[in-house]
Amino acid sequence: MRYFVVIALLLTGLCALYACQNEQEIEFKRYFSAGQLVYQTRCQNCHGNEGQGLAALIPPLNDAEFLRNNHSQLVCYLQNGLKGDIIIHNSTYNGHMPASGLSPIETAQVITYVQNSFGNQIGLYDLKQAEADLKKCK
Template sequence: MKTTILGGICLLAFFAMIYSCQSDASIEYSRYYSAGAIVYQNHCQNCHGDKGQGLNGLIPPLTDTALLKSYNSKLACQLKNGLSGKITVGGKEFEGTMAATDLSPIDMAQVITYVTNSFGNKQGLFTDDQVQTALNSCSK
């Protein structure tokens, strides 16, 4: 009995040490990513799917890492202003309209962090400062 309690305390101490060793950047990334998952579920999942797979030939998937990297600085503008016209994703053409959103810059940063680090993508943290910079350079 004492061994079980002592083992449990040691295990708890071990996990506490591991958690306390996380860097501020790692904690910040985790905060953005987990909040972004909620924003995605509420605003994006209905069209882009629960796994970012898109909708047949109508709505593009969010699984093309190269495309997301090339659009990285444009993603905030696309969220704010919407997107229309032809887009090629994974060798397939999509033509339609993505409606503009009324997301705040922090919500945009969180959902961009989530999308660019989910569905096979690994691009790191996208902060609200980066969103603000991107929004300042939007062409609309």
């Protein structure tokens, strides 16, 4: 009987800890999981299942420095496509990425996923940021 009470208390405690996630953590998880699905269906074919890219043709997505330095431009790359040279891990890529056709929320979700996968840990990129950055696209 005592064993049952201890287990019940432990389970109750674990449930309470899980329920104590703050709204920001929950929002991050929502964006991340939805972004993973977008990535798998729209990006993975070219950038690879581990974000490794494709040889000298398609850049990898595991350069956190590039992602941080181009944080507000990422949404523009996805919405409008990307032409011209970019440098990732000291390698130059000069391909053409077509416009994604993603909605702003899907774009924010996939950016959150990429910025927190493949060795990156940059944090949440939400719809509000995506909409603000989209207004600045050239």
